[in-house]
Amino acid sequence: xxxxxxxxxxxxxxxxxxxxxxxxxxxxxxxxxxxxxxxxxxxxxxxxxxxxxxxxxxxxxxxxxxxxxxxxxxxxxxxxxxxxxxxxxxxxxxxxxxxxxxxxxxxxxxxxxxxxxxxxxxxxxxxxxxxxxxxxxxxxxxxxxxxxxxxxxxxxxxxxx
Numbered sequence: 001x002x003x004x005x006x007x008x009x010x011x012x013x014x015x016x017x018x019x020x021x022x023x024x025x026x027x028x029x030x031x032x033x034x035x036x037x038x039x040x041x042x043x044x045x046x047x048x049x050x051x052x053x054x055x056x057x058x059x060x061x062x063x064x065x066x067x068x069x070x071x072x073x074x075x076x077x078x079x080x081x082x083x084x085x086x087x088x089x090x091x092x093x094x095x096x097x098x099x100x101x102x103x104x105x106x107x108x109x110x111x112x113x114x115x116x117x118x119x120x121x122x123x124x125x126x127x128x129x130x131x132x133x134x135x136x137x138x139x140x141x142x143x144x145x146x147x148x149x150x151x152x153x154x155x156x157x158x159x160x161x
Contacts (some may be wrong), residue, residue: 003058004051009087018032018072018094025098027105031089041125047079047088050117061111069106071095077118112123 011028019026033045054077062073075091082088089112106151124131 001059001074003055003075004049004079006078008078008091009078011090011092014074014076014092016075018092020072020094023072023094023096025096025101026092026094027098029089029091029105029109030087031109032088033084033086033088034159035084037122042084043123043125044084045082045088045123046121047077047082048119048121049077049079054116055117057116058112061108061115064111065093065104065108068107069095069100069104071100073104073108075108075112077112077116078116085086112121
């Protein structure tokens with residue numbers, strides 16, 4: 001299965017991958033590009049990844065969730081240029097009951113943000129451009145560089161809550 005895409009994410013396609021007559025609870029998470037970050041106006045984003053490693057890590061995360069809970073999970077993350085309002089990431093988990101679906105969905109998005117080598121380049125209204133990447137490169141002043149809700153960045157970055 002391929003987790004990275006340069007095409008728009010279609011939620012219905014992802015739901016169809018995991019839904020079945022035995023799975024009555026379906027939890028979905030969509031991360032979309034917002035128009036601001038840390039008080040600055042964002043115009044657009046570009047996502048890039050170390051694709052082979054990102055695909056492998058996504059596969060491991062999905063397998064972990066499916067072994068931890070009785071769920072089926074799928075996800076997609078966009079690469080390339082995204083505009084305000086575009087969906088950058090989607091996670092769908094389905095289970096017999098809602099609690100497991102919610103837990104697995106949350107686990108997958110949190111682990112993606114923490115472990116998958118995906119970077120974003122933010123374009124601001126003031127003309128500045130800023131890369132947000134994995135590990136120590138994504139930290140400023142000893143504090144984790146926060147990202148838009150649902151947008152994945154590489155290892156070690158905290159999520160915006």
